[in-house]
Amino acid sequence: MFWKRLCCKSLLALSVLTTLPVAAWAGSIWLRAALEPVRRADSVGGTVFYRESGDRRSVSVEVHDIGGTDLVEVIAQKQSVGFIPLDETGAGSLYLDTNLGDEVPVLEEGETIVVRDGYEGFRILQGTLERVR
Numbered sequence: 001m002f003w004k005r006l007c008c009k010s011l012l013a014l015s016v017l018t019t020l021p022v023a024a025w026a027g028s029i030w031l032r033a034a035l036e037p038v039r040r041a042d043s044v045g046g047t048v049f050y051r052e053s054g055d056r057r058s059v060s061v062e063v064h065d066i067g068g069t070d071l072v073e074v075i076a077q078k079q080s081v082g083f084i085p086l087d088e089t090g091a092g093s094l095y096l097d098t099n100l101g102d103e104v105p106v107l108e109e110g111e112t113i114v115v116r117d118g119y120e121g122f123r124i125l126q127g128t129l130e131r132v133r
Contacts (some may be wrong), residue, residue: 028053033113033127035063044090046115046125048074049132050107057104058097063115063125066090071118076105083118 028051035046046063059081061074067090074081074094081104084092096102107129115125 030132031107031109031129032132033129035061035113035115035125035127038123038126041065044125046127048113048127048129050129052106056098057106058095058099059104059107060093060095061113061115062091062093064089064091066115066124069117069119072115072124073118073121075114075116076107076111079105081105084115 031048031050033048035048037044043065044067045065046061049060051058059076061081061084063072063084063086066072066086070086072084072086072092074084082094082096084094086092096104098104109129109131111129113127113129114123116123
């Protein structure tokens with residue numbers, strides 16, 4: 001009986017802990033963009049996730065297989081969102097959250113996100129934000 005209660009309490013605690021992050025974003029706007037290469041390239045790509053709930057906003061950008069540079073810039077609304085340093089495989093990520101003190105622009109469905117070379121400014125990837133939920 002003791003083990004049964006302990007197991008039930010553990011499962012309850014686990015279910016509460018796993019739903020807390022989702023509950024924090026309840027009633028929020030979730031947008032996603034698949035970043036596609038501007039020029040033909042086999043495996044170059046990336047993803048953007050944007051979330052907004054009340055005054056809190058976050059954006060996450062991941063890119064991969066980018067060659068020829070070690071730094072890219074993320075552009076939204078014709079303004080810089082931030083820079084992503086790339087590793088030797090051409091991959092990197094950026095995460096910004098207003099709860100962490102970061103500046104995150106208000107983004108909307110249908111907006112284009114551009115990833116460009118951090119030095120020369122030419123476009124590498126772009127994608128359009130679509131509603132996830």
